[in-house]
Amino acid sequence: MSSDQPHIPAPTVTVTDNRTGSSVDLPIVSSSHGASGIDVRPLQKSLDLLTFDPGFMSTASCRSAITYIDGGAGLLWYRGYPIEQLAEKSSFLEVSYLLLSGELPSAPHLDRFRDLITQHTMVHEGVLKFYHGFRHDAHPMAILLGVVGALSAFYPEAMEVSDPACRMTSAYRLIGKMPTLAAGAFKYLRGEPFIYPDDSLGYIENFLRMMFALPAAPYRINPVMVRAMESIFILHADHEQNASTSTVRLAGSSRVNPFATISAGISSLWGPSHGGANEAVLHMLQQIGDVKNIPQFIARAKDRNDPFRLMGFGHRVYKQYDPRARIIRKHCMELLDELDVRGQPLFKTALELERIALEDDYFISRQLYPNVDFYSGIILKALGIDTSMFTVIFVLARTAGWIAQWMEMIAEPDQRIGRPRQIYVGQTQRDYVPLAAR
16 A cells, blocks of 8 residues: 555544543444444543443444344344245254354255264253252243253363364254254153154254154154244354343353353353243143134233233334244244144134234234244244243254354454443442441
8 A cells, every 4th residue: 555645544533521622532343234333441531431232222232243123124144044945944053053154054064063963962861860969840941041051061072162073063962952952841841751862853843853753653754844843043153142042142251151151142142032932822821712812912912001012013123014024924824824723722823813913903013923922932833832932942043143143243353251331320328337337
């Protein structure tokens, strides 16, 4: 570059403290698409001020190249690929490879990736003994949380998080073993014998078999069921910096091993405001009970003074139709037809609610369209999966995204341990009063 070319200063935003007149220029952090950010790190040093953003709704906690969401436009991209294209043309393992590596694999690379995942589907017998330490009616998420964390004791080499090869091996282990661990929770819930993985089957087929097969009878794989489940996995694989992903990054920033890191994500996902949404949909449908009861519940949903809310409608991020809902609806309807269950009261109620939400001006004007949780809850119920297992399925899908986010965070050159600040509103300094004088 010639020395006589003009210097173009980096873009900044000037912040002025009106109390003192002092100001500071804050650098702009550019994005490749969507909103850019303001680097507020000089703010405290220059003006002794912190930013205040409860829930971090206007704060970018990191730079990431994995997932992009535009809620206003109804966009979801994995590594730049629209979710619609991936859901139609890809598989969950191919999407997992994409999230981890940043690129779609060639055929040989995908075959190798499948082989590596398959090599890690078995779980140490010592881990399986953990299940029998739980109460017979333990929530499957409590079980999964415990056994995933326990993997830390079986793979001490995973502590070397600074080693890229160790990180990748942990990724293979987590993606490979999670279906086995999840199916184990399902079997324990039902009091049925555990089914070991069959490496001759695909990822989704293997998981369904481990959940539903019994030693006394052959298990027939239904391709419609497989594709419905695969659509759930692909659509839930990652979703930017949501609560559980942010938890994974924050926990992982302390350089803890990946099994403990993913356990932290599981804990966050368990919350009913996060991963429990499709479970809440089923509880709502059971509460409504029958199509004839829908009008009174619709009236309650429209009543501002009534705390009742229709679950599975609208989305905090998407202000238009949830792009995942359009995709999963197709598989949902195919599955209901395949299993011939449309006429059952719960599914009739769900389909009537869907019709109303897509036609009623009240719902349309407020963008209260059926979301991905509405349809995924129906799919899982139709498959015969216990409601308490719904969030476990979510964990299975989201593990690939969590690992990709963790690996990206660890490899960030200026990565530091997470340490959010606070605005203190407590008592100012005061003197201790002896007990007898109080």
